[in-house]
Amino acid sequence: MTFKEERIRKITNLYYSRADIQKAICDFSKNREICPRYFEGFGKRPDSFQYPNDVFEMVKKGATSFNCSEELWEDPMKIVTGMSEKQANELRIGWDLIIDIDSKYIDYSKICAEIIFNFLKFHRIKNFGVKFSGSKGFHIIVPWKAFPKEVNGVQTKNMFPEWPRIIIKYIIEQTKEQLIEKISDIERPNKYVKNFQASKEVMPDIILVSPRHLFRMPYSLHEKTALASVVIDAEQISKFELKDADPLKAEVKNFIPNAKEGEASEFLIQALDWHRENYGRVESSGPRGVSFGRKNTEEFKPINLGEISDKNFPDSIKKILEGLSDGKKRALFVLTNFFRSIGMERNELEKRIYDWNKKNNPLLKEGYIKSQLIWSYKNKIVLPPNYDKDYYAGIGIIPTREEIRYKNPVNYFVKKTLREQNKEKDE
Numbered sequence: 001m002t003f004k005e006e007r008i009r010k011i012t013n014l015y016y017s018r019a020d021i022q023k024a025i026c027d028f029s030k031n032r033e034i035c036p037r038y039f040e041g042f043g044k045r046p047d048s049f050q051y052p053n054d055v056f057e058m059v060k061k062g063a064t065s066f067n068c069s070e071e072l073w074e075d076p077m078k079i080v081t082g083m084s085e086k087q088a089n090e091l092r093i094g095w096d097l098i099i100d101i102d103s104k105y106i107d108y109s110k111i112c113a114e115i116i117f118n119f120l121k122f123h124r125i126k127n128f129g130v131k132f133s134g135s136k137g138f139h140i141i142v143p144w145k146a147f148p149k150e151v152n153g154v155q156t157k158n159m160f161p162e163w164p165r166i167i168i169k170y171i172i173e174q175t176k177e178q179l180i181e182k183i184s185d186i187e188r189p190n191k192y193v194k195n196f197q198a199s200k201e202v203m204p205d206i207i208l209v210s211p212r213h214l215f216r217m218p219y220s221l222h223e224k225t226a227l228a229s230v231v232i233d234a235e236q237i238s239k240f241e242l243k244d245a246d247p248l249k250a251e252v253k254n255f256i257p258n259a260k261e262g263e264a265s266e267f268l269i270q271a272l273d274w275h276r277e278n279y280g281r282v283e284s285s286g287p288r289g290v291s292f293g294r295k296n297t298e299e300f301k302p303i304n305l306g307e308i309s310d311k312n313f314p315d316s317i318k319k320i321l322e323g324l325s326d327g328k329k330r331a332l333f334v335l336t337n338f339f340r341s342i343g344m345e346r347n348e349l350e351k352r353i354y355d356w357n358k359k360n361n362p363l364l365k366e367g368y369i370k371s372q373l374i375w376s377y378k379n380k381i382v383l384p385p386n387y388d389k390d391y392y393a394g395i396g397i398i399p400t401r402e403e404i405r406y407k408n409p410v411n412y413f414v415k416k417t418l419r420e421q422n423k424e425k426d427e
Contacts, residue, residue, distance in 0.1 A: 005039050008064055008226045015221065015228070015247045016059040022052035024219045024252045029068055031093065033076040035214055036063035039223055045212075046079040065134075065221050067214035070098045071160055072144055079212070088211065089158040094144035096256075097164050097264075098215055099171065102137030103202035109137045110237055111182045112202045115175050116140060117234050122371065123267040127257040130237065132245050134222025134229040138237070139215060143256050146264035151272070152394050163268065164209040170271040172203050173278075174379075179203070218255040221247060231255045266329050273333060273391075277382045303410065304343040305417045312416035314409045316387070316397045321352075323359025327395025332369065334395075334409075336376050337384040341410045346377065384409050 001009075015021060026049045036043040036058045043063065049055060055066070072094040073079060079091065099116060103109045113130065120128055120142070129141040147156055156163065179202065216222065216229045227245040231253040313321075317338055320331045335356065339349045350373060357364050385391045386408050387399040406412040 004224060004226075008039070008221060008223055011226060011247055012059055012064055012221065015250075016056050019052065020252045021219050021250070022055040025049070025055050025066055025217055026052040028218055028255060029066075031072040031074070031076065033069040033071070033073060033079055033212065033214070034217070035067050037065045037067060037223070038062045039064045042067075045081075046076050048076045064223055066217045067220070068217045069212060069214055070164075070209070071095045071212070089155075092157055092160065094147075094157045095160045095164060096144050097142040097147075097167060098209070099140040099142075099168065099204045100133070100137065100215065101140070101202065101204055102133060102135070104136065106136045106240075106242065107186070108183060108202045110240065111186075112175075112179055112204075113138045113140065113234075113237055115178050115182065116171060116204070117237075119171060119175050120267075122375070123264075123270065124368075125264050125267055127259040127263060128234070129231065129255045129257050130234050131218050131229055131231045131255050132227070132240070134216055134220070134227050134245070135225055138232075139229075141255060141257075142264055143259045145261060146259040147268055148262050148265040151269065152391070156268070161209045161211060163272070166275045167268065167271045168204050168209060170274050174274075176203070219250065219252065269330060270333070273330075273385065276385065277337075303341065303414060305414065305421070308342060308344055309417065309420070312413050312420060314399075314403050314406070314412040316392060316399050316403055317409055319397055320395070321356050321359075323356065323361065324395065325361050328357075328360050328364050329368075330391075331395050332364065332372055334384045336373065337382055338409050338413075340376065340381045341383055342413055349373075 029049045032048075033046040034048055035045050036047065039062075043058070058066075069076075071092055073091050074093050075091070080087070083091075101109050101112050101116070103112070117128075117130075117140075120140075125142060125146065127143075127146065129143075131139050131141075133139055149156055183202070218229055218231055220229050221227070222229065225242075225245075226247070227242060228247040228250045230245050230250050232240055232244075233253075310318075317335070320335060324331055332353070335353060336349070339352065344352075353369060353373065354366075357366075357369060387404045387406075392399055403409070403412055406415060
């Protein structure tokens, strides 16, 4: 027996004999596939707990830690290795978003976690959980309850792992620059020298988001460190130290927050919109694979055709500008990208957006509009979505045949404007 194994086996019986630890692990396991680990080797899959003392029974047989799925199943014991996508969808009832942060240095992981906390809050997600991974990282959870159960007629539960992967990719791309800045500030006093490599090493792990992939359960021990995967208050993460994960001092807290129903709906939709604009549609490539398509690496340059005339706007944009009752947040995304793409000055753009909001019933909150405009101007210009009926139908807009022929609102505007300008020249 190695020193590491001897060290963890000395505390497993004592630690897992605690009723509160057993209950915390068992409660979290509901509807999840679980798998015990026997120091180096894993136990059978699938497995599950029925009662809290099942945890200790496995420990008495040599289990040292416990892992579980991020996917939620109607009955985990019905999972079959090699089952088809259709079979998995029928059995799956949902999934939690697990953001896995890991690094060589715990301080880097803490910086990354705080940046992601702020990113989630920016997207109106207030209820998320965080726990120590047991080594040098953290797991952040946005629970299934927070996500919409359907988007444009597609059941969200069936879009695993495609949609969680898109969300993680969205988070990585949108927080990358800030992470580079923060880590570089720690490593180098010279603000002009950036450490681009360090940020790559601490970015969230997309590999975790794959079918039947397991992650360490809250309050499970870690074989290499003999530390517990304790739940942490997000506000206190900067003060977290490894000694706070001492299993003999662990205090039980709930890893899953009491999220509001659909709290992450807009967040998911924005991630999907972002992915569509940058990588194209998600396409299946095999029974459980996913292809993100090819990214257009050329930055879109705003078009300058002189004076902007509203009469050349496509009908879909005109209808949105009349005011909406539903789909206002998605419409804001369309309008902002359309106006920026056609070269509208920022002051004029913001005035038009706020004037448009006065026609909505109910109005969007001014703070939300302000934050979205700030966020848009921090990022490169992208075209508004193409005339995809699913997208525009989601905000109650059906593009005309003429619009569909032009594929995108910006194409429509450019053609109409050039035609108008040529006509004036001829006259």
